Amino acid sequence: MIEVLLQLQDEDPKYYTDQLIKSFVLNLLTAGTDTSTATIEWGFSLLLNHKHVLDKARDEIDTHVGTNRVVDESDMANLPYLLCIVSETLRMYPAGPLLVPHESSDDCVVGGYHVPRGTMLIVNQWAIHHDPNLWTDPEKFNPERFEGLEGKTRDGFRFMPFGFGRRSCPGEGLAMRLVGLTLGLLIQCFDWERVGEEMVDMSEGPGLTMPKAQPLVAKCRPRPVAGSIFT
Numbered sequence: 164m165i166e167v168l169l170q171l172q173d174e175d176p177k178y179y180t181d182q183l184i185k186s187f188v189l190n191l192l193t194a195g196t197d198t199s200t201a202t203i204e205w206g207f208s209l210l211l212n213h214k215h216v217l218d219k220a221r222d223e224i225d226t227h228v229g230t231n232r233v234v235d236e237s238d239m240a241n242l243p244y245l246l247c248i249v250s251e252t253l254r255m256y257p258a259g260p261l262l263v264p265h266e267s268s269d270d271c272v273v274g275g276y277h278v279p280r281g282t283m284l285i286v287n288q289w290a291i292h293h294d295p296n297l298w299t300d301p302e303k304f305n306p307e308r309f310e311g312l313e314g315k316t317r318d319g320f321r322f323m324p325f326g327f328g329r330r331s332c333p334g335e336g337l338a339m340r341l342v343g344l345t346l347g348l349l350i351q352c353f354d355w356e357r358v359g360e361e362m363v364d365m366s367e368g369p370g371l372t373m374p375k376a377q378p379l380v381a382k383c384r385p386r387p388v389a390g391s392i393f394t
């Protein structure tokens with residue numbers, strides 16, 4: 164991407180200044196790193212607290228990928244349950260809980276409220292994702308609820324972990340592949356356990372990407388397939 168930006172700079176140096184390129188790359192790095200890692204950490208914490216889901220995901224990977232090679236990006240389409248886990252994680256712990264502030268480009272009416280043009284609008288997608296009028300048992304981790312919608316990142320306006328419209332997340336495709344593949348590799352290559360009897364602490368900490376209050380700590384043992392990474 165930097166190469167492309169530098170080529171564009173050759174063509175139009177006045178617009179593509181060093182400063183513009185730097186802020187563009189920094190924006191992508193900051194918007195893309197914490198969000199993806201937080202989602203992976205939440206997802207894995209949920210799996211450790213719901214062993215039957217972890218076992219079902221591992222069975223799916225063993226059945227469709229086997230134990231002689233590790234899962235790769237092209238396997239994602241054959242791992243619908245894993246994609247349901249990613250969606251359910253993004254529903255319960257969206258890394259952009261308030262999206263980013265938007266501004267109304269015209270006068271409009273939302274939910275009966277008149278919103279004048281130029282108003283800053285903040286969408287509380289966390290509340291929508293947890294609304295009992297829209298979801299059955301919203302506090303329950305239930306990846307099966309996404310069966311039939313595997314890997315879809317929108318469901319009307321009730322599920323929108325990457326936002327909506329022209330300013331929605333441009334890293335959505337990359338993020339879905341990255342989170343799915345990382346969780347898939349961790350599930351396939353290691354047997355996992357919580358460090359003790361207690362459940363993993365699921366408290367939310369402060370911060371724009373809604374990180375965990377307590378970092379995840381877990382025990383793992385490599386499975387034989389992990390050896391194929393080094394051969």
Ligand code: HEM
Pocket residue numbers: 190191192194195196198199202257258259262263264324325326327328329330331332333334335337338339342
């Ligand atoms: C699980 C991971 C991710 C989640 C949950 C996420 C979520 C979001 C959300 C909710 C927004 C605001 C959309 C709106 O207000 O309508 C956003 C914006 C953005 N995201 Fe992501 N994102 C993720 C990963 C990434 C990655 C990997 C990249 C880039 C490599 C990225 C780059 C951006 C950028 C540049 C914006 C601002 C777009 C704009 O203002 O036009 N994100 N993201």
